[in-house]
Amino acid sequence: MKKIGLLPRLIIGLVCGILLGYLSQEVFHTDFFVRLFATFNGIFGGFLSYVIPLIIIGFVAPGIAELGTGAGKLLGLTTFLAYASTIISGTFAYLVGNTFLSRIIGAVGGQASNPEDALVKAFFTVDMPPIMGVMTALITAFLFGLGMAVIKNKSLYDVTKDLQTIVEKVIQSVIIPLLPFHIAGIFANMTYAGEVARIMQIFGMVFVMIILTHLVILVFQYGVAGTAAGKNPIAALRNMIPAYLTAIGTQSSAATIPVTLRCAKNNGISHGVADFAIPLCATIHLSGSTITLTICAMAVMMMSGIPVSLSSFFPFILMLGVTMVAAPGVPGGAVMAALGLLQSMLGFTEAQLGLMIALYLTQDSFGTACNVTGDGAIALLTDKFAQTSTAPAGAGK
Template identity: 40%
Template sequence: MRRKKLRFGLIQKLLLAIFLGVVYGQLKFLPLIFFEIPVTISTFFSALLNFIIPLMVVAFIVMGIADLTEGAGKLLGITTGIAYVSTIIGGVSALFIVRQIFPLFINEKAANIGEMESLVKPIFEIPIEPLLDVTSGIVFAFMFGLGISYLRQHSKRHGDAIYNVFSDFSDIISYLLGHLVVPGIPIFVFGNFVNMSYSGSAFNILSVFWKVYLVILILHWVFVFIWFCIAGAYTGKSPIKLIKNQIPGYLTAAATQSSAATIPVNLSIAEKNGVSEKIRNFVIPFCATAHIIGSVMTIVSIIYAVLLLNGMPTGLDKFIPFIFTLGIAMVAAPGAPGGGIMSTLPYIGMVGLDPSGTIASLLISLYMTQDSFGTAANVSSDNAIALVIDKIYRTKLAKSDTE
């Protein structure tokens, strides 16, 4: 009788990477080179991620918009508006809530961040500059996506060639994510925790952040519940039934840590919820990259906690503009595990953090160990948005038929 092989999902691999990294970092009798090697690999992977993220933005958003035909501009505008407002409300709400809760158990002495100064340096660094920044990628993707959609709608001879180019490009990025980025993430996290364990800060940080993670998880569940209550009230459907239907999508996102990988499951759930084929085929893939309420709530909460640990200012005058920026900068980020924090790094200077310092490495590791639940919150509320958009679309069709 053949024995079944023990398979580890991404979450289990990340937890194992943290455990092994903490243990390995305590083997201080080893020569320094044994710690510099995993740190060097982790640093290189971080640069590689930073290079891929803008390409992922272009690949996913262009195809999401280009696949629309009739009414692309109007549907895009309505869906984008709802997704952005939802993301901002989630981020701002999370900010006001953690401002009340986190100071109860976080202060400068809660975790000795000062020990981070003794982190191991990489043996060498390879500068990999992105071809374009995330914001430029978003603008490019929107312009080309709408342009391709227009050509395919108004001409049977034009638009197919460039559509096929971006379709192949999207397939290439998906392949790289599945065969390079996702398998490399546990190695990246291992290197970061080796470094933090060696410096002596890992245990202190983890003793604080399990409480931070618990608060974030509860916030996710509350906002997903609110979204389905809104969608249920607007469409006349039972929120409890809608939430029950969403459970497979939530679990898939939590297991894969990728909104892109959850799209097929979410499409079947949208069909079960009664969303029309045209709307679900647009809203679900588009919101998988554009609606990032869970990810933004996670980012805001983790950064706020890190600022408290460092005794740095946490004023609303810095955080509110930061949240509004994240609503745009993080578009398409949830398509790849850890993409949210990588898209955020160029903007953390707005709240007083160094995008290239040791704190940035800490943020990456802390975010990625909890990224799966933020992604699950994103995709779950996407189906609530699909219900709302479908009702708006059906109402407009009915109105145009009577005129």
């Protein structure tokens, strides 16, 4: 029997949560079951907060070390292009969200001054303080990553890779399996509090906005890359459709690499550059994920009546491009790596982090598809640079 994927499980959890909240309100006339889920959510959220610093160190430190140990101009160029693409995508997503989200939320039902006041409280809470703060973890990860790249110490690198493996196992074996129950608890509570109809309407419109933003960015990426490389942008983008569709199914940039490689080579990219750039971009180029995280975060903040400004979001976008480096090849890896930033830079509470996870993961596959499709555009530009830099003196194109 084929295992049920994460997205269907999340949808089942969401529907069951809404049904439980409705039955508790209209049939049972008790909040007992909702409070039971609220207690689980509190424990799960506390565990998530505890794991966040470990996720940051486990992902970011070895990711930076791996980038630093590479050699040659192509590594630096590809990394720069990938990061620039990610930042441009996140900034564009902010402009789109700032233009349309407030109108959407206002039309659906206005902003809630503090929606958490209406939620049912847990029976009890379990305090799980993290071993260090989020910013401390980020600084530690940067320090260790850069240090390992400079001194080329294999022992410390092996330790951080082992930590990354442990954290990935925790995500795959504990967090991901429990997420449907967490989502069920969130939506049961919101249904009982009378918030779910408004939230679901906003979810639907935000989903459409994100997909359209992905498509616009892909057209922009291939317009720039195709023009620079002397390729037909539309034809180049069309050749990447198999990679896009595969990523929707796998929800993993790493798992889609073989298909992405084949599509990139079909665009005339040299085998050497494609074999180098595509796997690298699978871990550092996250334009689609950044778009999704930015718009989802803005939606959650606006639904909670929290002011949104470019001055608060641009540093968040800049940090996303670094923190999500080497995010695990599992569904939802990007949002897991970003939880610390959401908490420390945007002030998200545990309830808002849970809502953010729900909103992000329901369309995670489309963000991944945008990531891997954009990898082909980065590879086109890298290939053009490689051809130019190796051309004989005086040779013209």
